Amino acid sequence: xxxxxxxxxxxxxxxxxxxxxxxxxxxxxxxxxxxxxxxxxxxxxxxxxxxxxxxxxxxxxxxxxxxxxxxxxxxxxxxxxxxxxxxxxxxxxxxxxxxxxxxxxxxxxxxxxxxxxxxxxxxxxxxxxxxxxxxxxxxxxxxxxxxxxxxxxxxxxxxxxxxxxxxxxxxxxxxxxxxxxxxxxxxxxxxxxxxxxxxxxx
Amino acid sequence: xxxxxxxxxxxxxxxxxxxxxxxxxxxxxxxxxxxxxxxxxxxxxxxxxxxxxxxxxxxxxxxxxxxxxxxxxxxxxxxxxxxxxxxxxxxxxxxxxxxxxxxxxxxxxxxxxxxxxxxxxxxxxxxxxxxxxxxxxxxxxxxxxxxxxxxxxxxxxxxxxxxxxxxxxxxxxxxxxxxxxxxxxxxxxxxxxxxxxxxxxx
Numbered sequence: 001x002x003x004x005x006x007x008x009x010x011x012x013x014x015x016x017x018x019x020x021x022x023x024x025x026x027x028x029x030x031x032x033x034x035x036x037x038x039x040x041x042x043x044x045x046x047x048x049x050x051x052x053x054x055x056x057x058x059x060x061x062x063x064x065x066x067x068x069x070x071x072x073x074x075x076x077x078x079x080x081x082x083x084x085x086x087x088x089x090x091x092x093x094x095x096x097x098x099x100x101x102x103x104x105x106x107x108x109x110x111x112x113x114x115x116x117x118x119x120x121x122x123x124x125x126x127x128x129x130x131x132x133x134x135x136x137x138x139x140x141x142x143x144x145x146x147x148x149x150x151x152x153x154x155x156x157x158x159x160x161x162x163x164x165x166x167x168x169x170x171x172x173x174x175x176x177x178x179x180x181x182x183x184x185x186x187x188x189x190x191x192x193x194x195x196x197x198x199x200x201x202x
Numbered sequence: 203x204x205x206x207x208x209x210x211x212x213x214x215x216x217x218x219x220x221x222x223x224x225x226x227x228x229x230x231x232x233x234x235x236x237x238x239x240x241x242x243x244x245x246x247x248x249x250x251x252x253x254x255x256x257x258x259x260x261x262x263x264x265x266x267x268x269x270x271x272x273x274x275x276x277x278x279x280x281x282x283x284x285x286x287x288x289x290x291x292x293x294x295x296x297x298x299x300x301x302x303x304x305x306x307x308x309x310x311x312x313x314x315x316x317x318x319x320x321x322x323x324x325x326x327x328x329x330x331x332x333x334x335x336x337x338x339x340x341x342x343x344x345x346x347x348x349x350x351x352x353x354x355x356x357x358x359x360x361x362x363x364x365x366x367x368x369x370x371x372x373x374x375x376x377x378x379x380x381x382x383x384x385x386x387x388x389x390x391x392x393x394x395x396x397x398x399x400x401x402x403x404x
Contacts, residue, residue, distance in 0.1 A: 086291025
């Protein structure tokens, strides 16, 4: 299973690809990490196109099974969120056009998935991503680490979310698209999780 | 000059194409009007793809010179604005990919352009659009009329905005892309407007 995580944005858009390896898919491997930057004085459409073309190239080169995006909420200011939301839409369409399912995770979900603490700060997330992927150095800038964390979150939480959604306990169906859960159930942090990788968390 | 106006959204996305005709381009002509609807229980990426494909088909069939989109502001609620912003991003990229300039107008600018009153209600805007385009009946639903109003706004205000921007009096360059002003200046509502169609306003 291979997931492309995207931390969407116009100034910096983080992209990280992680795949599961090993028996039962419990180990994580870094496939790609990078950041797209677009010039602030270009017009928005041109900047969005640059993001789209970069993500399309990653999808075509690395052929991920799923794409994970940050789900934004009311905490953000509308003026700062617009470019982010526009970029997220563009990225989601690039995946949909290729038949790649798109999953959305809140920052809290991502932080909880990689560090066990939904209130973790960026440094803690970056430290855990570095450790989980056995990297020599922390991915920089923070957007790159966040994108990898999103991918890891989807690898671990996706199957759980699919189970919850199937039980009618998930969030609105219109905002999510998860693959069917696979693997045998395991218990993590009080929740029954099915699928790959959850055991590698502790 | 032909403009595709898009009132972005997932539930309903209005699309209207208007062109200027006649001597000096003072008359307006309806080229196309329609609305794309996407099912609320489809996942967001699939809905965004449906919007993208519809707009791409319009761009390829009608080959507009410019695309006009609604610029959103803080008045909106973040939860309702997300799908709209995502759809706007997707539409902007479809235009940018084809080298078509994208202009953004606030609802106030659009209302002022077509009705002379920035606080006009939806009915007044629809009435003016119907009159300006010499239609037999009002475009329905409201999203369709709004898309046509956006196109008319760009046909009339685009050249003015380009002049203001050239003087350094415009809004942030990153949010706009206007073609060079054309035609001779004319005075409308206290502002000197260059270009096509402004005389048809009264």
